[in-house]
Amino acid sequence: MKAKRALTDRASAIPALAEAFREHGFEGATLATLSKATGLGKGSLYNFFPGGKEEMMDAVLENIDGWFANAIFAPLEQALDPVSAIAAMFDDVTAYFRSGQRVCVVGSLGLNSAGDAFAAKVKGYFARWIAALAHCLEAGRVPPALAATLAEEAVSGIQGAIVLARALDDEASFLRIVQRLRSSLLDAISRHG
Amino acid sequence: MKAKRALTDRASAIPALAEAFREHGFEGATLATLSKATGLGKGSLYNFFPGGKEEMMDAVLENIDGWFANAIFAPLEQALDPVSAIAAMFDDVTAYFRSGQRVCVVGSLGLNSAGDAFAAKVKGYFARWIAALAHCLEAGRVPPALAATLAEEAVSGIQGAIVLARALDDEASFLRIVQRLRSSLLDAISRHG
DNA sequence: ACAATAATTTACCGATAGGTACAAGTTGTT
DNA sequence: AACAACTTGTACCTATCGGTAAATTATTGT
Numbered sequence: 001m002k003a004k005r006a007l008t009d010r011a012s013a014i015p016a017l018a019e020a021f022r023e024h025g026f027e028g029a030t031l032a033t034l035s036k037a038t039g040l041g042k043g044s045l046y047n048f049f050p051g052g053k054e055e056m057m058d059a060v061l062e063n064i065d066g067w068f069a070n071a072i073f074a075p076l077e078q079a080l081d082p083v084s085a086i087a088a089m090f091d092d093v094t095a096y097f098r099s100g101q102r103v104c105v106v107g108s109l110g111l112n113s114a115g116d117a118f119a120a121k122v123k124g125y126f127a128r129w130i131a132a133l134a135h136c137l138e139a140g141r142v143p144p145a146l147a148a149t150l151a152e153e154a155v156s157g158i159q160g161a162i163v164l165a166r167a168l169d170d171e172a173s174f175l176r177i178v179q180r181l182r183s184s185l186l187d188a189i190s191r192h193g
Numbered sequence: 194m195k196a197k198r199a200l201t202d203r204a205s206a207i208p209a210l211a212e213a214f215r216e217h218g219f220e221g222a223t224l225a226t227l228s229k230a231t232g233l234g235k236g237s238l239y240n241f242f243p244g245g246k247e248e249m250m251d252a253v254l255e256n257i258d259g260w261f262a263n264a265i266f267a268p269l270e271q272a273l274d275p276v277s278a279i280a281a282m283f284d285d286v287t288a289y290f291r292s293g294q295r296v297c298v299v300g301s302l303g304l305n306s307a308g309d310a311f312a313a314k315v316k317g318y319f320a321r322w323i324a325a326l327a328h329c330l331e332a333g334r335v336p337p338a339l340a341a342t343l344a345e346e347a348v349s350g351i352q353g354a355i356v357l358a359r360a361l362d363d364e365a366s367f368l369r370i371v372q373r374l375r376s377s378l379l380d381a382i383s384r385h386g
Numbered sequence: 387a388c389a390a391t392a393a394t395t396t397a398c399c400g401a402t403a404g405g406t407a408c409a410a411g412t413t414g415t416t
Numbered sequence: 417a418a419c420a421a422c423t424t425g426t427a428c429c430t431a432t433c434g435g436t437a438a439a440t441t442a443t444t445g446t
Contacts, residue, residue: 025304025307027217028220107360112221112301113216113217123361156350156353156366157349161349163300
């Protein structure tokens with residue numbers, strides 16, 4: 001066998017990398033930081049990610065995208081039960097972002113020029129999220145135009161809630177804002193359904 | 194006379210510093226970057242800001258806070274004409290953030306650990322904005338509880354709109370989101386006024 | 387005109403950045 | 417046990433980081 005151990009170890013380093021990038025940003029996360037976070041020496045890090053920090057961040061984004069695709073996007077796109085899919089989305093997102101104390105790596109990447117190299121992935125992540133949510137709302141009989149508006153508003157609103165909760169160091173504000181967004185979407189479905 | 198020229202030149206460097214910090218973040222903005230952005234040599238920069246990058250960022254935050262206090266917070270707190278104060282706020286904010294293409298330095302500071310040193314100022318900025326907006330809504334006869342909710346939602350929503358517009362590289366989404374927030378607040382006033 | 391003061395340039399500092407090279411150690415397979 | 421493939425630690429590289437020191441060049445009030 002050839003790559004089995006390599007793959008599992010590379011994969012198991014990614015969550016730690018993600019956490020380091022989350023906390024320090026792409027520029028702020030030094031190789032020393034990443035080494036400490038993963039418990040891997042610099043040599044090992046470059047063995048798994050020959051492309052350096054950029055490849056590490058790429059892997060992190062891939063990993064995040066995979067998680068969201070599986071946990072969030074797929075249920076929305078499937079839309080078997082729009083109401084509970086959306087309810088689940090808000091629950092999962094609240095847990096994922098630790099009530100706003102955990103930064104969204106993807107969102108924060110878009111904010112400074114260090115993230116230019118990842119612009120396409122950042123764009124794809126948000127575009128897919130919004131599209132999936134809009135589709136789910138439409139499945140709940142919300143008119144397309146309103147569905148698009150609400151979806152955009154919800155995804156944007158979640159990002160804003162993270163920024164605010166971090167700035168105020170107050171997760172209650174995150175919870176309030178997200179709760180309102182949730183009600184707004186579910187109300188729309190129950191109004192039109 | 195002693196500090197006259199010093200003060201004016203220091204002050205005139207601040208907008209350029211702000212733009213550099215906006216684009217690259219605190220860690221990402223190197224002294225070389227800041228030097229190029231301001232047209233001042235490293236030595237001159239340290240002459241005006243002996244405390245280095247941290248003092249530069251402090252000055253930038255002070256400057257931003259001053260601008261917002263004057264252009265945004267004061268009219269809201271005064272609340273002579275709530276409707277036009279809020280309408281003006283959205284206009285000014287849209288122009289200030291260039292329809293979401295310009296990052297909010299304060300918000301982005303809160304996102305990574307590099308901003309820990311400025312946590313108090315970041316918190317104060319958002320707290321004052323929300324309080325001022327809530328006060329203005331109350332002056333428009335919106336009940337206190339609803340006013341607080343709407344104010345929080347609006348400030349958070351603007352931050353989210355910036356994140357999303359940057360991520361999608363689409364200022365139209367910023368404009369749509371902010372337009373909806375504006376309507377939401379003005380409607381609340383016209384409903385209760 | 388002149389001394390005092392402020393601003394800028396230049397050169398420099400140690401520390402650390404991201405990244406590479408490679409030898410030594412593990413590991414699984416036969 | 418032997419072998420190749422994979423993994424890891426160490427040492428090292430150059431560039432640049434934030435920051436400093438001192439010399440030089442305007443400005444300034446008197």
